[in-house]
Amino acid sequence: MLNHLHLPLIAETDILVIGAGSAGCVAALSAAAEKRFSVMLVERYGFPGGTSTQMLDTFYGFFTPGSSPRKVVGGWPDRVVNELHKTGDIFLRPNTYGAGTGVNYNPERLKRVWDQLILQSSIRYLLHTSLVDVGQEGERFIGIFWNKGGFGKVVARRVIDASGDADFCHLAGLAYETAGEHEPAQSLTTTFRMSNVDLEWYEREGGKKMLAGKMRTAVETGTHALPRKEGSAHRMNAKGCISTVAVKVSGLSALKADELTQAEVEGRRQAFVYEEFFRDAVPGFAQSNIIGLSHQIGVRETRRVYGEHRLTKDECLSGKLPTDRIFLCGAPIEDHRQGLNGEDETHWEYIPGAGVYGVPYGTIVPKGSQSVWVVGRCFSATHDAHASCRSMAQTMSMGQAAGLAAVQSLVQDEPANQLDTKALQDSLCRIGAVLEVPSKDYDYDDWQ
Numbered sequence: 001m002l003n004h005l006h007l008p009l010i011a012e013t014d015i016l017v018i019g020a021g022s023a024g025c026v027a028a029l030s031a032a033a034e035k036r037f038s039v040m041l042v043e044r045y046g047f048p049g050g051t052s053t054q055m056l057d058t059f060y061g062f063f064t065p066g067s068s069p070r071k072v073v074g075g076w077p078d079r080v081v082n083e084l085h086k087t088g089d090i091f092l093r094p095n096t097y098g099a100g101t102g103v104n105y106n107p108e109r110l111k112r113v114w115d116q117l118i119l120q121s122s123i124r125y126l127l128h129t130s131l132v133d134v135g136q137e138g139e140r141f142i143g144i145f146w147n148k149g150g151f152g153k154v155v156a157r158r159v160i161d162a163s164g165d166a167d168f169c170h171l172a173g174l175a176y177e178t179a180g181e182h183e184p185a186q187s188l189t190t191t192f193r194m195s196n197v198d199l200e201w202y203e204r205e206g207g208k209k210m211l212a213g214k215m216r217t218a219v220e221t222g223t224h225a226l227p228r229k230e231g232s233a234h235r236m237n238a239k240g241c242i243s244t245v246a247v248k249v250s251g252l253s254a255l256k257a258d259e260l261t262q263a264e265v266e267g268r269r270q271a272f273v274y275e276e277f278f279r280d281a282v283p284g285f286a287q288s289n290i291i292g293l294s295h296q297i298g299v300r301e302t303r304r305v306y307g308e309h310r311l312t313k314d315e316c317l318s319g320k321l322p323t324d325r326i327f328l329c330g331a332p333i334e335d336h337r338q339g340l341n342g343e344d345e346t347h348w349e350y351i352p353g354a355g356v357y358g359v360p361y362g363t364i365v366p367k368g369s370q371s372v373w374v375v376g377r378c379f380s381a382t383h384d385a386h387a388s389c390r391s392m393a394q395t396m397s398m399g400q401a402a403g404l405a406a407v408q409s410l411v412q413d414e415p416a417n418q419l420d421t422k423a424l425q426d427s428l429c430r431i432g433a434v435l436e437v438p439s440k441d442y443d444y445d446d447w448q
């Protein structure tokens with residue numbers, strides 16, 4: 001560990017949130033909204049949102065898929081959507097299959113929304129600053145950070161690790177499984193956006209069904225060296241623009257800089273193979289071109305912390321609501337697998353029955369932890385369960401629960417792993433979280 005004694009003090013805070021992705025932003029917001037304790041949010045890049053703004057434009061997980069959609073998430077995730085709605089930077093993309101209806105947003109506006117929500121609260125907000133080491137002084141944690149000013153430390157009573165890669169837990173010596181250890185890790189994807197697309201022509205020619213056929217033909221006949229036969233392209237919040245989840249880079253670890261470098265290069269290479277394919281083969285795309293690649297290659301899973309509870313595939317497929325649930329999930333298992341069992345495409349498994357399960361509190365508490373929570377894509381789940389429970393409506397819900405849990409733990413002097421979950425559920429319900437499956441289908445006309 002770096003010797004922290006002589007490092008400059010950046011701040012002392014009650015609650016430190018590491019990483020301003022969808023989970024971390026909401027964790028900091030829900031904790032700060034209680035107005036009881038100081039909250040600090042630290043992010044390595046120059047903007048908030050993590051994957052939500054680095055590469056995506058659709059929140060999944062608000063609704064269950066299928067012809068009887070239920071809205072299973074509420075509270076802070078709704079507030080984020082409401083802010084986007086104020087400027088018209090949002091629309092619903094109805095879908096009865098796949099991950100269900102998506103909430104489509106302008107990712108550049110979302111950066112601004114995260115900024116504004118954070119600045120309207122009392123959160124101490126620090127960008128361009130990376131966690132590089134962790135120490136402990138009595139009951140307080142020392143987060144050691146690096147930015148262009150050099151090394152510095154933040155002293156905190158409670159920590160929420162929302163780094164996506166569980167960097168805090170890793171550096172603190174907490175146990176985790178690394179993706180790829182038991183099952184192949186989910187693949188990496190550089191997303192890209194194209195402009196000057198004639199979307200009316202594209203839809204007239206058959207839209208996504210037609211696109212799927214063209215991709216299959218391109219792979220089978222070898223006209224374009226696409227990495228897979230599937231892949232999606234959907235309209236964006238800007239006229240004549242589409243966004244894709246198509247690139248597939250497998251077998252490289254996002255935790256090893258040399259392999260991640262190879263993955264970034266390969267992801268960009270594949271994106272331009274797709275550009276050529278779209279122009280040559282897809283009606284409406286002849287005059288289109290790539291106008292943006294994701295800020296970095298998309299990472300679906302790296303470290304998954306071993307928590308007080310580990311969510312399993314059986315629990316997801318049971319459709320049960322455990323008594324200590326802190327949010328609901330109706331997203332199917334969507335495994336972007338790497339050729340497992342000869343399959344080279346995305347593997348889907350839907351939640352039976354009402355299509356919803358509840359996620360226990362222990363999934364956001366590292367095993368034995370008294371003052372640390374872990375939220376977002378590094379929470380405690382097996383590979384399959386994680387492949388269902390990683391949509392952004394769920395990562396925001398984890399953040400919301402952890403923020404309130406950290407406050408409760410300070411007020412009541414309760415260790416994280418012995419928290420009164422009934423009291424936490426009451427706080428969650430007070431701010432609008434959904435913990436019971438709605439009895440009625442969601443009427444999309446009620447949206448906003």
Ligand SMILES: Cc1cc2nc3c(=O)[nH]c(=O)nc-3n(C[C@H](O)[C@H](O)[C@H](O)COP(=O)(O)OP(=O)(O)OC[C@H]3O[C@@H](n4cnc5c(N)ncnc54)[C@H](O)[C@@H]3O)c2cc1C
Nearest residue numbers: 019021022023044050051060130131164298299376377392
């Ligand atoms: C290609 C791809 C497509 C997807 N498609 C969808 C979709 O369409 N809809 C959907 O709902 N979900 C989708 N998902 C899943 C979902 O986006 C993620 O599971 C979710 O965004 C993860 O959020 P997070 O906050 O846990 O992590 P992240 O978004 O990864 O945020 C972590 C944050 O921590 C910061 N950070 C990391 N390390 C440090 C450090 N050491 N110090 C300081 N800061 C640090 C990062 O810069 C980042 O801002 C997709 C994921 C991928 C990769």
